[in-house]
Amino acid sequence: MDQTVPVAAVSETPADFIPPFPFRHERTPPIIELMGLARRNFLSIWTRGNFSSRMMTQQVLRRMMVICNAPDVVQEAFQTHHVELQRKSPQMRHALAPLIGDGLFISDSETWARRRKVVAPIIHGSRVPGFAPIMIDTIEDQRNAWMARGDGAETDALADMAHLTAEIICRTIFGRQLGKNYAHEVVEGFSEYQRHIDQVDLAAMLGLPEWMPRFRKPAVRRATARILGVLDEIIDSYQTLKDNGEASVIGGLLEARDEDGKPLSREAIRNEAAVIFMAGHETTANTLAWTWYLLSQSPRVRERLHAELDSVLEGATPTFRDVARLPYTRAVIEESLRLYPPVPILAREAMAEVHVGGRKLPKGTILMVVPWLLHRNPLLWDDADAFNPDRFMPGAQGRPSKYGYVPFSIGPRICAGLQFGMTEAILSLAILAQSFDLRLRPGTDVQPVCRLTLRPGDALPMTLHRRR
Numbered sequence: 001m002d003q004t005v006p007v008a009a010v011s012e013t014p015a016d017f018i019p020p021f022p023f024r025h026e027r028t029p030p031i032i033e034l035m036g037l038a039r040r041n042f043l044s045i046w047t048r049g050n051f052s053s054r055m056m057t058q059q060v061l062r063r064m065m066v067i068c069n070a071p072d073v074v075q076e077a078f079q080t081h082h083v084e085l086q087r088k089s090p091q092m093r094h095a096l097a098p099l100i101g102d103g104l105f106i107s108d109s110e111t112w113a114r115r116r117k118v119v120a121p122i123i124h125g126s127r128v129p130g131f132a133p134i135m136i137d138t139i140e141d142q143r144n145a146w147m148a149r150g151d152g153a154e155t156d157a158l159a160d161m162a163h164l165t166a167e168i169i170c171r172t173i174f175g176r177q178l179g180k181n182y183a184h185e186v187v188e189g190f191s192e193y194q195r196h197i198d199q200v201d202l203a204a205m206l207g208l209p210e211w212m213p214r215f216r217k218p219a220v221r222r223a224t225a226r227i228l229g230v231l232d233e234i235i236d237s238y239q240t241l242k243d244n245g246e247a248s249v250i251g252g253l254l255e256a257r258d259e260d261g262k263p264l265s266r267e268a269i270r271n272e273a274a275v276i277f278m279a280g281h282e283t284t285a286n287t288l289a290w291t292w293y294l295l296s297q298s299p300r301v302r303e304r305l306h307a308e309l310d311s312v313l314e315g316a317t318p319t320f321r322d323v324a325r326l327p328y329t330r331a332v333i334e335e336s337l338r339l340y341p342p343v344p345i346l347a348r349e350a351m352a353e354v355h356v357g358g359r360k361l362p363k364g365t366i367l368m369v370v371p372w373l374l375h376r377n378p379l380l381w382d383d384a385d386a387f388n389p390d391r392f393m394p395g396a397q398g399r400p401s402k403y404g405y406v407p408f409s410i411g412p413r414i415c416a417g418l419q420f421g422m423t424e425a426i427l428s429l430a431i432l433a434q435s436f437d438l439r440l441r442p443g444t445d446v447q448p449v450c451r452l453t454l455r456p457g458d459a460l461p462m463t464l465h466r467r468r
């Protein structure tokens with residue numbers, strides 16, 4: 001059942017490169033089979049027809065599930081009806097609550113509105129120029145580490161990108177010094193946590209009430225205690241070790257005041273630091289890993305990327321100001337985010353009865369926008385499965401509305417780190433691709449797998465080749 005596009009289907013013409021995707025069913029599998037598939041890989045449950053459906057509904061155990069797959073319905077759900085549909089799915093809330101408590105990512109209503117006002121400005125686009133020098137230094141460390149490996153060295157590009165983005169987020173959240181000291185510990189704790197949380201929340205599907213205690217694996221409790229302990233230690237040492245004057249998220253959180261002039265509590269600071277780490281690390285890592293893979297299979301795109309980097313930067317390391325001068329580099333990242341959105345499912349629970357797409361959805365309905373489907377909807381995109389960054393170049397024809405391309409979500413809950421993440425991805429690709437070309441290890445079968453995020457399996461074996 002879990003078949004994929006055969007390698008022979010991968011076109012030799014670089015412009016037409018069709019990267020792999022899981023087998024698409026002709027008919028929806030029976031519900032039990034569907035749940036089993038969803039548990040292993042959420043991307044493998046779809047029929048061919050689902051990609052062009054406007055709206056889909058399905059009763060799953062005691063829950064009504066709805067998928068919105070057209071820009072106007074996405075707008076209605078995430079923008080017009082934000083109030084009724086702002087709550088994250090029970091699965092997401094229960095999976096993350098032990099770790100991030102009432103953190104922005106899973107809170108709603110009053111708590112979310114208050115936190116969003118305090119946290120979003122700290123990582124807002126206007127702050128990114130202040131974070132960029134930390135990003136650039138960290139990316140240069142990665143480039144130097146690759147240099148030291150020698151030409152043709154084998155590497156796991158997924159692990160390298162995870163390491164890079166974890167270092168960047170740790171150094172920006174905690175300041176350079178603390179970030180360096182604690183990055184490893186924080187990453188280990190989060191990976192352990194992710195390994196042990198459940199993908200499918202059966203209790204929620206059965207409609208069990210919120211107050212009913214959920215079973216938590218001891219491993220989840222251990223990982224939580226480890227991460228929270230480290231975060232406490234970091235906050236304690238921040239006051240004495242803080243890097244003078246340099247932008248850091250934790251500094252912003254400590255100094256933040258709400259509308260009543262009150263500072264955030266220790267617990268809130270810890271929760272929001274965990275949110276930013278969690279939301280901002282693996283997403284960017286996966287984006288970069290997919291980008292290396294796509295580039296390795298498409299010589300035409302790779303050559304154009306190199307041409308832009310070489311002509312615009314003339315060998316110099318890019319700065320924040322150069323990001324706006326690299327439209328093709330940006331387009332490569334945007335196309336990578338279209339084909340492999342790191343967050344492939346955006347799920348909400350209706351807090352009240354609501355009408356979307358002309359249908360009445362009862363309170364408790366799970367409504368989903370699935371970027372994996374929307375971004376490959378043949379009614380919205382020409383040659384929807386093909387890797388073609390040109391569709392994102394300024395002035396390109398045929399780009400759907402902003403509600404048809406949602407790698408960062410849309411509406412009031414749009415990713416608070418959008419500019420941060422895009423800048424980080426563009427700078428990382430620019431600096432590393434200036435010096436290196438990455439080739440896929442021959443015989444490697446790359447398949448998209450969705451756990452909490454969409455990644456190219458557990459590893460991406462590639463070889464490093466110096467460009468100059």
Ligand code: HEM
Pocket residue numbers: 104105106116123275276279280281283284287342343345346347406407408409412413414415416417418420421422425
């Ligand atoms: C390529 C990189 C990134 C992608 C694709 C991405 C994607 C997303 C998506 C899809 C959501 C909404 C999730 C949902 O509705 O269920 C989200 C939320 C969020 N992201 Fe990002 N993100 C990225 C990078 C970052 C970075 C670097 C940061 C922090 C520096 C960040 C911070 C956040 C926060 C705080 C939220 C919660 C917003 C809210 O609920 O109000 N993200 N992100």
